[in-house]
Amino acid sequence: MSLTEITELPSSALDGQPIERIERDGVEYVVLGTAHVSLTSVQAVQALLEQETFDAVAVELCDSRAQGMRDPEAFKQMDLLQVIRQGKVGMVAASLVLSTFQKRLADQHGIEPGAEMKAAMEGGATRNLPVWLIDREVGTTLRRAWHSVGFWKRFGLMAGLMASVFEREAIDEKEIEKLKEGDMLESAFSEFASESAPLYRSLIAERDSFMAARLREHAERAGFGSGRKVLVVIGAGHLKGMGEQLRHQQEDPILTAAELAKAPPKSRWPKWVALGVVIAIFAAIAFAFHKNTALGADALRNWVLFTGGLSALGAILAGGHPLSVVAAFVAGPIKPFRPGIPSGGISAMVEAWIRKPRVADFESLRDDITHWSGWWKNRVARTLLNFFLVCTGTIVGEYSAGFHILKSLM
Structure with a gap:
């Protein structure tokens, strides 16, 4: 009214x-x-x-x-x-x-x-x-x-x-x-x-x-x-x-x-925990190379495949463009070396650049996101979904890689 x-x-x-x-x-x-x-x-x-x-x-x-x-x-x-x-x-x-x-x-x-x-x-x-x-x-x-x-x-x-x-x-x-x-x-x-x-x-x-x-x-x-x-x-x-x-x-x-009006200070402990996990994984990879070159190569391969593969899977589940999937696969393994934009951010930027949202996507956004299919149909929603699923895939990939690497050393 x-x-x-x-x-x-x-x-x-x-x-x-x-x-x-x-x-x-x-x-x-x-x-x-x-x-x-x-x-x-x-x-x-x-x-x-x-x-x-x-x-x-x-x-x-x-x-x-x-x-x-x-x-x-x-x-x-x-x-x-x-x-x-x-x-x-x-x-x-x-x-x-x-x-x-x-x-x-x-x-x-x-x-x-x-x-x-x-x-x-x-x-x-x-x-x-x-x-x-x-x-x-x-x-x-x-x-x-x-x-x-x-x-x-x-x-x-x-x-x-x-x-x-x-x-x-x-x-x-x-x-x-x-x-x-x-x-x-x-x-x-x-x-x-x-x-x-x-x-x-x-x-x-x-x-x-x-x-x-x-x-x-x-x-x-x-x-x-x-x-x-x-x-x-x-x-x-x-x-x-x-x-x-x-x-x-x-x-x-x-x-x-x-x-x-101040924004709350960001919690430091989650970052320190994540950093500790990554350092432990890379220490395990270095130890694997010290023990045996082939064992070290396998550990490094596991890191790339798990972090890159599950990041790419997140982009695929979000209905991302093939180049967004590639970007996710590349960004996942190198996440610890670039603390700026997360892997999901890189993939999402590629998605938004290739499939630029149209005016119609913004107009129908509130209606589209109330339906499961709308998250994949609407370009704005799909880009946001890409961000969250790729970030989730990277985190799961890091822990999965760490588990397999440590298991291989035992």
Whole structure:
């Protein structure tokens, strides 16, 4: 449903709506808690803008999500090669998973999730009011959530997210009510967020603090003081937490927001473990050559065949072009010697270069990835699949090669 179609507001548009009025540093913040899939929330936003006078409008959006709402076609300009080079494949894949969840909601309820945020931005722009984007970048939130859980829990997280992509059943009323009271990100990860305090902290609590700090920061920069009023539109799940932070937060808002906006430090131990395994394997190969040249040659051959062969198998399973398969076979064995782009990245770049995604692939991407066959039919999805399967093949190949090499020395 287009927002322009909502022409008449019911007189009861604000009845029962969760609204809090918070005064901080002389500024009155009118905080409206919304449901991300509710026409009522859209009407409540519009009613507040019509009935009261505001000096600014703040919304629970980051720059990238706001840009996506303003220009839904922008993602079609995505440079897939740049995404692979910059190591953002995982973030793009996670964003696609979230978008399929949102699409199911839109198809089921006839209104795009976040329509009330768009109504607030449009209403502010129409009245020539500054629009403040106060949420943390979604990529940073996803990275912090990912790093907040243990290594093994990440596999369950990935499996759950992928299963949600292929879900065919309508989202039941229980989940819809939870979404109306909660947050889009929390709902998408609901099964895991409810069981993991670190995950909940990354998805919800940190953003409560971040948004409160951003409100204070914007107000300071705008020189707002006594008599100024700001409309704040956030998901109802943030109403209590963000409200408490806005009332009582004492830290410098700029420093607080900057600290919470930091990408999490990368864990070093998985790299050290992987490096240790590779060093052990190559030490075994060197020892094999020391014992017997033929034995060493066999060990080196096993390394190439297992790492290159299983990497190439990953590209084949992804439906990769023959040159992508060759690239995977070459990149697999030399992975320890080039710590930059992974073997899956090299194969995926070859795939994207030879089979350049078409506009139609971007247009149908969200629909295609909800079907198993779509991952092979859509060129964007197939390139992402190539990346993940080749990387997986390389890792399995390394451990398989190590096992056979060590076995040959015993």
